[in-house]
Amino acid sequence: xxxxxxxxxxxxxxxxxxxxxxxxxxxxxxxxxxxxxxxxxxxxxxxxxxxxxxxxxxxxxxxxxxxxxxxxxxxxxxxxxxxxxxxxxxxxxxxxxxxxxxxxxxxxxxxxxxxxxxxxxxxxxxxxxxxxxxxxxxxxxxxxxxxxxxxxxxxxxxxxxxxxxxxxxxxxxxxxxxxxxxxxxxxxxxxxxxxxxxxxxxxxxxxxxxxxxxxxxxxxxxxxxxxxxxxxxxxxxxxxxxxxxxxxxxxxxxxxxx
Amino acid sequence: xxxxxxxxxxxxxxxxxxxxxxxxxxxxxxxxxxxxxxxxxxxxxxxxxxxxxxxxxxxxxxxxxxxxxxxxxxxxxxxxxxxxxxxxxxxxxxxxxxxxxxxxxxxxxxxxxxxxxxxxxxxxxxxxxxxxxxxxxxxxxxxxxxxxxxxxxxxxxxxxxxxxxxxxxxxxxxxxxxxxxxxxxxxxxxxxxxxxxxxxxxxxxxxxxxxxxxxxxxxxxxxxxxxxxxxxxxxxxxxxxxxxx
Numbered sequence: 001x002x003x004x005x006x007x008x009x010x011x012x013x014x015x016x017x018x019x020x021x022x023x024x025x026x027x028x029x030x031x032x033x034x035x036x037x038x039x040x041x042x043x044x045x046x047x048x049x050x051x052x053x054x055x056x057x058x059x060x061x062x063x064x065x066x067x068x069x070x071x072x073x074x075x076x077x078x079x080x081x082x083x084x085x086x087x088x089x090x091x092x093x094x095x096x097x098x099x100x101x102x103x104x105x106x107x108x109x110x111x112x113x114x115x116x117x118x119x120x121x122x123x124x125x126x127x128x129x130x131x132x133x134x135x136x137x138x139x140x141x142x143x144x145x146x147x148x149x150x151x152x153x154x155x156x157x158x159x160x161x162x163x164x165x166x167x168x169x170x171x172x173x174x175x176x177x178x179x180x181x182x183x184x185x186x187x188x189x190x191x192x193x194x195x196x197x198x199x200x201x202x203x204x205x206x207x208x209x210x211x212x213x214x215x216x217x218x219x220x221x222x223x224x225x226x227x228x229x230x231x232x233x234x235x236x237x238x239x240x241x242x243x244x245x246x247x248x249x250x251x252x253x254x255x256x257x258x
Numbered sequence: 259x260x261x262x263x264x265x266x267x268x269x270x271x272x273x274x275x276x277x278x279x280x281x282x283x284x285x286x287x288x289x290x291x292x293x294x295x296x297x298x299x300x301x302x303x304x305x306x307x308x309x310x311x312x313x314x315x316x317x318x319x320x321x322x323x324x325x326x327x328x329x330x331x332x333x334x335x336x337x338x339x340x341x342x343x344x345x346x347x348x349x350x351x352x353x354x355x356x357x358x359x360x361x362x363x364x365x366x367x368x369x370x371x372x373x374x375x376x377x378x379x380x381x382x383x384x385x386x387x388x389x390x391x392x393x394x395x396x397x398x399x400x401x402x403x404x405x406x407x408x409x410x411x412x413x414x415x416x417x418x419x420x421x422x423x424x425x426x427x428x429x430x431x432x433x434x435x436x437x438x439x440x441x442x443x444x445x446x447x448x449x450x451x452x453x454x455x456x457x458x459x460x461x462x463x464x465x466x467x468x469x470x471x472x473x474x475x476x477x478x479x480x481x482x483x484x485x486x487x488x489x490x491x492x493x494x495x496x497x498x499x500x501x502x503x
Contacts, residue, residue, distance in 0.1 A: 038379040039296060041331035051284045055378055057331025078330065080340055084302040084374035086285055091325055093341060132337050134330035136376070138300065139283045171335050 001207050009204050013193050019204060025245060027200040028052075033150060033256050035158040042174065043159025047151040049200060051141035053085075056151035058133050058159040058179075062167050065121070065128040073120020073128035077106035077152060079135040086140040086203075104187075104227045105135065105149045108216030109156070112185035112224035119180040127167050131159075131179065142202040145214050149187040150253060157181055157257070184257065185224050187216035188249040190242040192232065197242060199249050213239065215246035219254065261416035261433060265426050266295075271469055273410060273422040276477065278390070278484035280398040288399025290484070292391035294410075295424055296381035301391035303399040306369035320366035324353040324373040326388050332377045334425065349385045356389050356409065356441040356451035362402040371401060382425040383411050389441050389451065394481045398488070406481045408474030409441035409451060412466040414458050419465050421473045434458075438466055442474035 001009075012019045022028065028050030037046040041057035065072060079102035083089045094102070109115070120129040133155060135148045156179055163173040191198050191209040201209060211230035217223055223243065228234065234242070264270065274295030283289035286302035293299075309315045326349040328338050342350075353375065361371070373395065375388035386409035393407040412421050416433030428437050436456030442449050449467070458466070 038298070038329075038331060040334045040379055040381075044331065053283075055329070057329065057378075059331045059337035061336060078340065080330075082327070082374065082376055083304075083325070083372070084283065084286070084289075084300060084376050087304050087307070091342075132330065134337070134340070136329045136378070138376075139285050141284060169336075 001204065005204070006208050009208050010193060013196050013198060013205070018198070020202065024196055024198045025249070027249070027252070031253070031256055033154050035154055040171075041155070042162060043155045043157070043179070045151045045154035045158055047147045047154065049143060049147050050202075051139055052143055052147050053138040054135055054144065054147045054151045055138060056133060056135045056148070056155040058131060058155050060159070060162060060169070061130050061132070062122065062127050062164060062169060063130050064126065069117065070125040071121045072117030073130060074117060075109065075115050075131040075133065077102050077109065077133045077135065079105065079148060080137065081140070081144075082137050085137040089140070100227075100229070101144060101148055102135070104145060104214055104225070105152050107225040107227075108149055108185045108187045109152060112183045112216065112218045114153070114156070114181055114183040114185055116180060116182060129161070131156075140203065142206050143189065143200045145189045146187060146200065146253075149216065150257075153184055153186065154257060157184070183218045184254070185216045185218050186250045186253050186257070187214050187225070188246040188253065189214040190245050192230070192234070192238060192242070197245055199245065213242045213246070215243055215250075217247055217250045221247070261418045261430070264420070266424065270418055270420045271472065273473055273477070274424065276480050278394065278480045280394050280484050280488045286395070286399070288395045288397070288401070290391045290394035290398060292387050292394065294383060294387050294390075294422065296379060297383050297387045298377065298379040299384065299387040299391040300376045300378070301388065301395040302374045303371060303392075303395045303401070304374075305371035305399075306366035307372070309368065309370035315368040317367050319363040320368070321370045322354055322358050322361055322363065322373070323370055324350050324357065324375065324392065326350045326353055326375045326385065328377045328380060328384070332380050334381065349388070352451055352453065353385065353389055353392065357392055357396065357407055359446070359448070359450050360393075360404045360407055360443055361396065362404070365402050371396070371399075382423055382428050383439070386410050386439050386441070390477060390481065394484060397481075397485055405443050405445040406478045407441050407443055407450060408477035408481070409439070410470060410473045410477060411437055411439040412470040412473070413437045413456065414462055414466065419462055419469060421469050436462075438463070438470070440467070440470040440474065442471055444475045444478055
């Protein structure tokens with residue numbers, strides 16, 4: 001973006017009405033969460049926030065547990081910033097942006113204790129479930145962080161175990177047994193542009209953001225993961241305000257998950 | 259036992275249900291969604307844009323670059339490891355060859371048109387679905403084209419010649435099977451994709467290719483309908499006499 005366009009985006013935020021007419025603390029509409037969107041995954045969800053669209057899918061496999069945790073399965077989150085979704089994304093192995101996105105989503109889910117690893121144990125020391133959650137971006141019109149974490153938890157809650165026998169999975173036949181999910185962490189990313197705090201930035205707004213803070217919160221109101229990004233440092237007051245705003249917005253998103 | 263009836267009740271020359279849409283990815287210069295049965299493909303076109311590294315540039319004509327990718331959760335079995343494997347690279351190559359004949363590359367020397375094909379869900383026929391989505395996405399991007407490209411697989415299941423094999427037919431065990439992915443350009447009456455694996459006689463192949471032509475022509479009609487729907491052109495007048503008094 002050239003400097004005049006940047007300044008225009010900032011000027012809009014300064015007046016309190018953003019380029020697309022939203023208030024600073026408003027999400028784009030509609031926000032849609034659709035589950036069961038791809039039949040070959042054990043669980044899946046498509047999230048749309050304004051024009052931003054991501055799909056998350058869950059695949060399960062059976063493997064040996066880690067030697068230090070012989071009775072626990074694992075969950076891992078991957079993210080693909082597909083070149084289909086943004087002219088600046090390139091082919092090839094995940095870059096640092098995709099890795100950060102995946103790790104931030106992963107931490108929100110992992111640290112909330114949403115999934116008890118012990119419940120993924122089939123036979124101690126021999127067989128456990130490995131849950132892979134993959135996030136694929138379809139259209140990046142800003143705020144992939146929030147869209148991705150929402151899609152990931154929705155896909156996890158949608159997932160059921162496939163049939164298996166002696167460690168071999170029959171992917172064609174799914175059971176009606178859901179993944180054991182005990183918490184629903186959700187995250188909201190608050191951006192700081194000059195003195196202002198905004199949520200759900202568009203691509204243009206992301207480009208003028210000085211700092212961002214992603215906050216993951218469980219339904220008990222407990223913060224379970226955070227990530228600060230951007231070049232500007234934050235004061236404790238900033239952090240406190242950003243967390244308050246994130247928590248308020250998370251409750252709005254929670255209502256959508258049902 | 260002869261193959262007398264298709265599992266999903268289709269006629270032997272009938273494709274699975276088709277759904278086609280364009281303009282589904284707003285960031286892209288052109289995009290499309292193509293579903294045939296349970297196989298779903300998205301395609302996004304970016305360009306013409308500058309091609310780097312510079313030594314790849316061609317001063318006499320542009321470059322069409324295609325990339326086919328299955329999402330990690332799109333397969334019916336285990337998770338597909340993300341990134342290019344040998345299969346995806348080969349499909350990307352043949353997709354490029356299937357589309358190049360209809361694209362006027364002379365219009366954008368030194369530049370590249372990128373086509374990204376993503377499969378969120380597959381049930382056989384994914385390269386053909388990808389080509390169909392890409393064909394529409396190129397048109398949606400305003401790239402000058404000589405025609406649209408229709409693609410479908412045809413083949414043989416035991417003693418029958420069939421169109422648009424699904425996974426159960428590709429892996430049929432009651433007799434010999436041949437799977438022939440094709441792409442066809444109606445106005446040129448030519449094939450731009452032809453692959454095959456399995457066993458088939460030349461006579462059966464000829465019959466199968468005729469079936470492919472008919473099916474691809476119908477698929478191109480669906481593509482055209484989707485493009486017209488986006489640009490708000492009344493499709494009901496299609497083919498009718500539109501000259502006034």
